[in-house]
Every structure is written in structure tokens, then in C-alpha cells.
Amino acid sequence: MPEEGMEDNKGREERPKWNNKAEYLLTCIGFAVGVGNVWRFPYLCQIYGGGAFLIPYLIALVFQGLPLLYLELAIGQRLRMGSIGVWNSISPYLGGVGVASMVVSFCVSLFYNTIVAWVLWYLFNSFQDPLPWSQCPLNHNNTGYVKECVESTPVNYFWYRQTLNITPNMETSGSLQWWLVVSLATAWSIIYICFIRGIETIGKAVYVTATFPYLVLTIFLVRALTLPGSSEGLIYLFTPDWEILKNPQVWLDAATQIFFSLSVAFGGLISFSSYNSQKNNCERDAVLVGVINSATSIYASIPIFAILGFKAHTNYVTCLNGNILALTNEFDISDMNITVENYEQWFDSLNGTHPSRVSDLNLKTCDLQTFLDQSASGTGLAFIVFTEAVISMPGSQVWAVLFFIMLFSLGLSSMFGNLEGILTPLHDLKLVPKWMPNELFTAIICLVLFLMALIFCLGSGNYWLEIFNSYVGSVPFLIIAFFEIIAVAYIYGIGRFSDDLEFMTGHRPNIFWKVCWLVISPLMLFVVLVAYVAVQAQTHPTYAAWNPDYVNFPDTEVLPYPDWVFAICVLLSSVPVISIPLVAIYRLICCMSGRHSKGSLHNDPNPYVNEGYVVES
Amino acid sequence: MLYRPKADTIRRRWQNNSHICFFTKPESNLCWVKCTKRIACNKQLHDLQHGQEGMLVWVLFLLCQGVAPALTQDLCQRDAPNGYKVRISLKTALGEDAYEWNQSEMFFFRATMAFAMRRHFQMETYNVDNIILCVQTSRVSFWFVVTSPDNATMLIPKADVEKAVRMARHRINNAFLLSDRTLEFLGIHPTLAAPVNPDTPPWLIVFGVVIGAVCAGIIALLVSSLLQKRRKEKGMTEDGQDEEDMQVKGVENGINLDGTYNRGFTDDDRFTKL
Numbered sequence: 001m002p003e004e005g006m007e008d009n010k011g012r013e014e015r016p017k018w019n020n021k022a023e024y025l026l027t028c029i030g031f032a033v034g035v036g037n038v039w040r041f042p043y044l045c046q047i048y049g050g051g052a053f054l055i056p057y058l059i060a061l062v063f064q065g066l067p068l069l070y071l072e073l074a075i076g077q078r079l080r081m082g083s084i085g086v087w088n089s090i091s092p093y094l095g096g097v098g099v100a101s102m103v104v105s106f107c108v109s110l111f112y113n114t115i116v117a118w119v120l121w122y123l124f125n126s127f128q129d130p131l132p133w134s135q136c137p138l139n140h141n142n143t144g145y146v147k148e149c150v151e152s153t154p155v156n157y158f159w160y161r162q163t164l165n166i167t168p169n170m171e172t173s174g175s176l177q178w179w180l181v182v183s184l185a186t187a188w189s190i191i192y193i194c195f196i197r198g199i200e201t202i203g204k205a206v207y208v209t210a211t212f213p214y215l216v217l218t219i220f221l222v223r224a225l226t227l228p229g230s231s232e233g234l235i236y237l238f239t240p241d242w243e244i245l246k247n248p249q250v251w252l253d254a255a256t257q258i259f260f261s262l263s264v265a266f267g268g269l270i271s272f273s274s275y276n277s278q279k280n281n282c283e284r285d286a287v288l289v290g291v292i293n294s295a296t297s298i299y300a301s302i303p304i305f306a307i308l309g310f311k312a313h314t315n316y317v318t319c320l321n322g323n324i325l326a327l328t329n330e331f332d333i334s335d336m337n338i339t340v341e342n343y344e345q346w347f348d349s350l351n352g353t354h355p356s357r358v359s360d361l362n363l364k365t366c367d368l369q370t371f372l373d374q375s376a377s378g379t380g381l382a383f384i385v386f387t388e389a390v391i392s393m394p395g396s397q398v399w400a401v402l403f404f405i406m407l408f409s410l411g412l413s414s415m416f417g418n419l420e421g422i423l424t425p426l427h428d429l430k431l432v433p434k435w436m437p438n439e440l441f442t443a444i445i446c447l448v449l450f451l452m453a454l455i456f457c458l459g460s461g462n463y464w465l466e467i468f469n470s471y472v473g474s475v476p477f478l479i480i481a482f483f484e485i486i487a488v489a490y491i492y493g494i495g496r497f498s499d500d501l502e503f504m505t506g507h508r509p510n511i512f513w514k515v516c517w518l519v520i521s522p523l524m525l526f527v528v529l530v531a532y533v534a535v536q537a538q539t540h541p542t543y544a545a546w547n548p549d550y551v552n553f554p555d556t557e558v559l560p561y562p563d564w565v566f567a568i569c570v571l572l573s574s575v576p577v578i579s580i581p582l583v584a585i586y587r588l589i590c591c592m593s594g595r596h597s598k599g600s601l602h603n604d605p606n607p608y609v610n611e612g613y614v615v616e617s
Numbered sequence: 618m619l620y621r622p623k624a625d626t627i628r629r630r631w632q633n634n635s636h637i638c639f640f641t642k643p644e645s646n647l648c649w650v651k652c653t654k655r656i657a658c659n660k661q662l663h664d665l666q667h668g669q670e671g672m673l674v675w676v677l678f679l680l681c682q683g684v685a686p687a688l689t690q691d692l693c694q695r696d697a698p699n700g701y702k703v704r705i706s707l708k709t710a711l712g713e714d715a716y717e718w719n720q721s722e723m724f725f726f727r728a729t730m731a732f733a734m735r736r737h738f739q740m741e742t743y744n745v746d747n748i749i750l751c752v753q754t755s756r757v758s759f760w761f762v763v764t765s766p767d768n769a770t771m772l773i774p775k776a777d778v779e780k781a782v783r784m785a786r787h788r789i790n791n792a793f794l795l796s797d798r799t800l801e802f803l804g805i806h807p808t809l810a811a812p813v814n815p816d817t818p819p820w821l822i823v824f825g826v827v828i829g830a831v832c833a834g835i836i837a838l839l840v841s842s843l844l845q846k847r848r849k850e851k852g853m854t855e856d857g858q859d860e861e862d863m864q865v866k867g868v869e870n871g872i873n874l875d876g877t878y879n880r881g882f883t884d885d886d887r888f889t890k891l
């Protein structure tokens with residue numbers, strides 16, 4: 001039939017399509033660029049010797065990140081299915097890889113959207129004057145400030161008490177914090193409205209969520225560079241310490257950072273590229289997404305560190321002013337005679353003449369380097385360190401709102417990929433009853449995820465989130481990616497894969513890609529996996545608890561995980577990946593029992609694709 | 618530290634040692650010694666009275682008694698039991714516009730304190746003379762005590778002074794263009810500002826706006842999808858051509874057929890008849 005002959009090979013039914021290439025690219029970039037680019041990469045850069053860290057990072061990108069990215073985009077585009085369908089097609093025995101991807105995406109969606117909910121809570125609270133985290137609240141009888149707040153800082157108090165209402169340890173669960181439930185409901189509603197019509201609405205949403213963070217980062221860059229102390233922060237960040245490259249931990253962290261930053265092994269990228277037409281140059285797309293992701297990380301670290309330098313400078317000046325006031329009051333020196341500039345001379349002269357009185361004052365040692373060393377990553381960076389810096393900037397509300405909207409956009413665009421990694425495989429597995437419209441199915445999944453994520457709204461929710469983040473969001477991905485690359489390179493065959501790539505992009509992959517897929521990437525992944533597990537297994541895991549009754553409060557109390565929690569951690573790491581061997585064994589049994597396995601490439605006869613007609617162009 | 622009396626009292630130097638001593642209150646028999654050590658001078662006084670300088674000393678004694686202003690000085694001292702220390706930070710508060718702290722400003726302070734006492738006790742008799750200042754430093758800091766208007770030797774207790782200052786604190790601050798932090802009364806803590814408690818927390822308002830917009834969007838999109846589907850179904854049953862699509866999907870006469878429609882056998886009438 002002439003019509004069928006001239007059309008492209010469509011899927012078994014009309015598969016949704018991207019409106020244009022820009023939407024597809026923005027969605028992939030948005031998925032890859034997440035909150036980790038803003039709050040994890042700068043921290044790693046700082047603790048691993050600044051500019052020197054870029055070397056292991058870029059090496060990991062080129063030899064591990066880009067090949068994996070290209071692989072996922074290519075198989076998704078070629079086989080035009082979600083992660084489960086794709087791995088079933090490649091090899092029925094490795095169908096478990098797809099299931100593992102889906103389960104891991106499910107777990108990550110749970111806690112990732114809770115972080116988005118926290119960002120929303122802070123965003124809602126940024127529309128006040130003064131900002132609620134800038135001052136301590138009064139206690140009940142208005143005689144003084146709340147004790148917990150005075151002992152720590154207002155910023156810490158707002159985060160740990162007024163936001164999380166955190167319990168002193170993991171055994172105490174506490175109750176549901178209604179304001180967090182409300183924020184979580186908002187987050188899930190926003191996700192739902194973006195997902196209502198599938199990629200049609202996602203494609204519209206990413207025009208905003210993927211581009212807005214860059215705008216905000218640029219605004220912050222310009223603002224931060226005009227603040228005092230910003231240059232110290234930048235020098236501190238980028239001064240390379242070449243000695244650090246001898247530490248294997250640096251290479252390990254660079255590899256894991258690149259890996260998690262690109263969001264491979266979630267299944268989301270496979271789903272997104274499956275909506276493309278097959279004649280799309282996915283090689284260029286992969287390189288583009290990978291390079292933009294790393295460039296964003298580096299670009300984001302500049303304003304972040306300029307602002308952290310400003311914060312350190314402010315803290316240093318405050319510390320010095322405290323000392324100056326104490327000296328001025330004790331020795332009745334004229335007001336403002338001692339300034340930040342001549343403090344050293346005054347201190348030396350006063351210490352020489354009246355050493356006992358000076359030592360009785362218990363002056364604090366103020367060192368700019370110490371303040372710069374106070375690094376933080378993750379939620380600590382966003383909700384404690386950055387909020388403190390924002391208070392000292394003129395026009396705090398504007399900066400706070402901008403910052404939290406940026407974090408919200410970053411989180412939202414990453415959530416699109418996470419949720420896509422759940423929905424598309426379920427559609428492809430035909431688990432959706434035919435009578436159920438897509439909107440209802442998406443609503444049900446969002447509702448189920450929301451209800452399960454209520455654990456993180458308990459008093460001990462933050463501790464559970466840290467567990468999910470460390471145990472689900474790490475080892476399972478490494479294992480899945482390793483199996484992915486082995487499956488494509490060795491089981492599907494590099495020859496067949498090269499043919500597919502030639503069909504899609506018009507040329508065969510060059511020697512670099514082949515060598516990476518065959519040797520370098522699997523080897524790197526294996527080494528990283530083994531090293532990661534070895535490092536984790538060396539110490540009994542502990543967590544930092546916020547306990548106002550602790551002796552050294554406001555330092556966090558380091559507690560070991562209780563045994564039942566540790567068991568849950570191990571389960572979280574292993575259950576997602578257990579499907580890989582399980583499905584393999586199941587298929588083996590089916591095969592051996594002689595039943596005709598449904599392992600053929602396409603389960604149902606496809607009226608659109610009749611292998612008897614090949615397109616000739 | 619030497620205690621410096623008024624000019625018309627006479628200092629007397631003993632011959633035996635370099636102590637400089639003069640009488641403070643007649644009834645206390647105490648005297649200040651150069652190294653700020655207070656010693657009971659009974660023995661010395663006895664020696665003086667019965668010694669060679671006895672007469673001269675008695676003259677001194679009487680002179681001391683007559684000097685009223687000297688008494689006010691000993692009411693106001695550092696660490697006075699009924700006094701307060703005041704600390705002013707002009708440059709911190711006003712920067713370039715800081716005025717100079719001189720005797721006129723000290724007078725202004727005494728007048729302001731007298732006003733505060735009048736206001737609190739509602740007695741019109743407090744005057745500038747009732748506020749005594751001493752121990753001035755270049756910080757700027759000084760001590761002050763308040764004497765009763767009826768009896769110049771009696772001090773107003775600390776608690777009453779505190780109440781007066783608390784009541785008039787705002788006025789005192791404004792008189793000097795300073796704040797609670799830059800005009801400190803050591804020992805009188807500033808009252809903390811009452812927290813602003815809006816009826817609805819602001820974050821709830823923002824949340825309400827956002828969730829309202831999102832819900833409206835969800836409903837709008839769902840309704841439009843529904844309408845689109847209904848329109849499609851209507852369009853399909855009216856248009857015969859789309860029957861074939863329904864057949865392809867395995868629906869014929871409204872019944873789901875098993876298997877897939879084999880497009881090898883279609884109704885060729887769809888195509889243009891020659």
C-alpha cells in the first residue's frame with residue numbers, strides 16, 4: 001500500500017510526538033540539570049581542591065557520562081518504547097533492568113518531590129517582611145527569645161523547628177506536619193498539571209522550567225560580583241590544589257557526580273527519546289545535553305561561591321565587630337576608634353599593656369579562612385547557608401523569591417523525567433486498563449506517590465529522606481547502568497547497534513564510542529561500583545541528628561542507625577536491583593519448561609509494520 | 618586613683634608617708650588613699666587630733682563639713698549602689714552626622730532625666746540639680762545618680778529610677794537621636810518589640826493563590842480534553858471514512874474483535890473511482 005510504504009515505521013498505535021526538537025532537547029536538559037548542579041557540584045569543587053577537581057570531572061564526563069547518555073538516547077529512539085519494553089526487546093533475560101529502572105524512579109520520585117515541597121514552603125514564606133528566618137521569635141511570656149533559637153541561629157531554628165519540626169532521633173517519629181503536607185500537595189498538583197496531557201503539556205512547561213534557572217543564575221552572578229567578599233569566595237573556590245588528585249576518593253566522587261548528574265539509568269531519557277522520530281541525530285543530542293549539563297554546573301558554582309564568599313566576609317566582620325565592641329567598652333576607648341582595619345594594632349597594644357583584662361573578655365578568634373571553610377551541600381546549602389546570606393543582601397525578599405523559584409524550576413524539570421520513567425513503562429506493559437483515560441491514570445499514580453511520600457512529612461522525615469537519598473539514589477543506579485551497557489555492548493551486539501545508529505544518524509559511530517562502550521565505560525562503572533560499596537561498607541553508617549538537649553548543641557549529634565533502620569537501608573539498595581536476576585531466572589525457567597516464550601521482538605502483530613516492505617530512499 | 622575634691626577643700630600631706638588624704642563624710646571616718654585603698658582612718662585621725670597638726674586638722678574637718686558641693690560628688694561614684702552607668706555610641710549611631718559630646722550635652726542629659734523622673738513620679742519638683750553625673754570617659758560613658766528634690770543627700774532607689782527610665786525610654790532615645798543599642802543604660806534591658814502577628818500567615822495567602830491557579834488549570838485542561846474526545850467521537854460516527862479506523866482498532870459494530878485487522882483486505886471504494 002503506497003501510503004504505508006512512504007510513512008516512517010510508527011509504533012503499534014499513534015505514539016505521542018514532540019512538537020519540535022527544541023522541546024525534546026529542553027526536556028532532556030531540564031531532566032539532567034537538577035538541584036544537584038547547584039548544590040552538590042560547587043561543594044565538591046570546594047572540598048576537592050577547586051579548579052583541580054575539573055580534571056577528574058571532565059575525564060569522567062567524556063569517558064563515562066557521554067557514552068552512557070548516547071546509548072540511552074539511541075536505544076530509546078530506535079526501539080520506541082519505555083525502559084521495560086526496550087530491555088525486553090534487547091534480551092528477554094535482561095527485562096529486569098527495565099523493571100529495576102522503574103522501581104528506582106519510583107523511589108526517587110518520592111523523596112525528590114519532597115525536596116521540591118520544601119522549596120515551595122520557603123518560597124511561600126519569602127513574601128514577608130522581615131523574612132521569618134532573619135530573627136528569633138519571642139517565647140510565650142514575651143520576656144526573651146526562644147531558647148533553642150538563641151543557642152543556634154535563627155536560620156537553623158527556622159529550618160529545623162519551624163519547617164521540619166524535627167525529632168531528636170530516628171526512633172521518634174513525631175506527627176505529620178500539616179504545613180509540609182500542604183506544600184507536598186501543592187508540589188504534586190503542579191506536577192500533575194504539567195503531566196496531564198503527557199509530553200504535550202510537558203513540552204510547554206519546559207520552555208519555562210528549563211530556561212528560567214539560567215536567567216536567575218545570571219542575575220545572581222551580576223548581583224553577587226558586586227557584593228563585598230565575593231572575590232575571596234571565588235578565589236577560594238577556583239584555586240587549584242593539584243595534590244588532591246592523588247586521593248582516589250576524588251576520582252570516585254567525580255565519577256559518581258557525573259553519573260547522577262546526567263540522570264542516566266532512570267529510564268526517563270529512554271522514554272523521552274522514544275517519542276522522537278527515528279531519523280533524529282541522537283549523537284549530537286547526547287553530546288549537547290552532556291556538555292550543557294556540565295557547563296551549567298560550572299556556571300552555577302560561580303554565583304554560589306561569590307555569595308558564599310560574601311557570607312563569610314559578613315560573618316568575619318560581625319565577629320570582629322563583636323570583639324571591637326568588647327574592647328571599646330572595657331577600656332572606655334572613644335567610639336569607632338578601633339575599626340576593622342586597625343583592630344590588630346589595637347589588640348596587640350592592649351594585650352601588651354593589660355593582658356589579664358583582655359583575656360577575661362574571652363574574645364573570639366576571627367579568621368576569614370575558617371568562615372570560608374564552612375562548606376555545606378545539599379539542603380544545608382540551600383536552606384541554611386544561602387538563606388543566611390540572603391538576609392544580609394539589600395532587598396532580601398526579591399533574592400529569596402528568585403532563588404527559590406530557580407530551585408523549584410530545577411526540581412520540577414527533573415521530576416518530569418522521574419515520573420516519565422514510571423509512567424511510560426507502565427503504559428508499554430499494557431498494565432493500564434483500556435477504559436481508563438491517561439489523565440486518570442496519571443492522577444492515580446500521582447496520588448499514590450503523594451500518599452507514600454507523607455512519610456517524609458513526619459517529624460523524623462528528614463532522616464528518612466537522607467536514607468533514601470544515600471541508599472536508593474546511589475548503588476542501584478550504578479548496577480543498572482552497568483547492566484545496561486553490558487546488555488547493549490555484548491548481548492545486543494555492537495555490530496547490530498552500529499547498524500541501528502547508522503540508520504538513525506546516517507553514519508556509523510566512530511572508534512571512540514565503540515571503545516568506550518566495549519571497554520572503558522563498563523570498566524569504569526565496575527571500578528566505581530566496587531569502590532563505592534567498599535567505602536560505604538567500611539564504616540557503620542551514622543546520621544546527624546538535631547537534638548536541642550544535646551550537650552554540644554548547636555552541633556548536631558552523630559548517632560548510629562538503629563538496626564532495623566539499617567536493615568531497611570540494605571533493602572532499599574537491593575530490592576530495586578533484585579528484579580534483574582529474578583526476571584532472568586523466571587525467563588530461564590519459562591524457556592526450559594518448553595513453553596513458547598513471548599520473547600520475540602514484538603509481542604503483537606503490528607498492522608503498521610510488515611517486515612515484508614522495506615523503505616527504499 | 619585620686620578622688621578630686623572641690624577647690625576650696627584643703628589637702629594635707631602627712632609627713633611620714635606620701636598618702637594624700639582628706640575627709641569624706643564626717644560620720645564615716647574614712648579617707649581615700651592614693652592607691653584607691655580605703656582604710657579606716659580612726660587611728661590616723663586620733664593621731665592627727667592629738668598630734669601637732671591637731672588644730673589644723675580640726676579646721677580642715679570643719680571646712681569639709683561646710684562644703685556642700687563636695688558631698689554631691691560622693692553620692693555619685695563608680696559602682697554606686699543606686700546609680701546607673703550610661704554608655705553612648707555616637708559614631709556608631711550617626712556616623713558622619715555625629716555631634717560632639719560636651720558639657721551642654723551633659724546638661725541636656727540631666728534635663729532629660731529630670732523630665733523622666735517628673736513623668737514617672739508625677740512630681741513637678743524634680744530639677745536638673747537632682748541629677749548628678751560623674752566618672753566621665755571618652756567612650757562616651759558616665760555614671761549618674763538621682764537625688765530626691767526634698768533632701769539633697771538622699772538618693773532615689775535604683776528600682777524607681779529604672780521604672781522612670783523604662784517609661785520614658787523612647788523619648789530619651791529620640792532626644793539624642795539614638796536607639797536602645799547606642800544609648801545603653803547598663804542594667805536596664807530594653808523591652809523587646811512585640812512580634813507582628815498578622816491574622817492570616819502570609820505564606821497561606823501565597824499558597825492559596827498558587828493552589829487556586831493550579832486547580833483551575835487542572836479542571837480547565839480536563840474539561841477541554843473531555844470536550845475534545847466527545848467531539849472526536851461525534852465526528853467519527855458521522856463520518857463514514859473513520860469507520861475504517863475503528864475497524865483497524867478492532868471495533869466493528871461496536872464490538873471489540875480479537876486479533877488485529879488485516880489491512881490487506883480493505884474497502885477499495887475509499888479510493889477515487891476511476
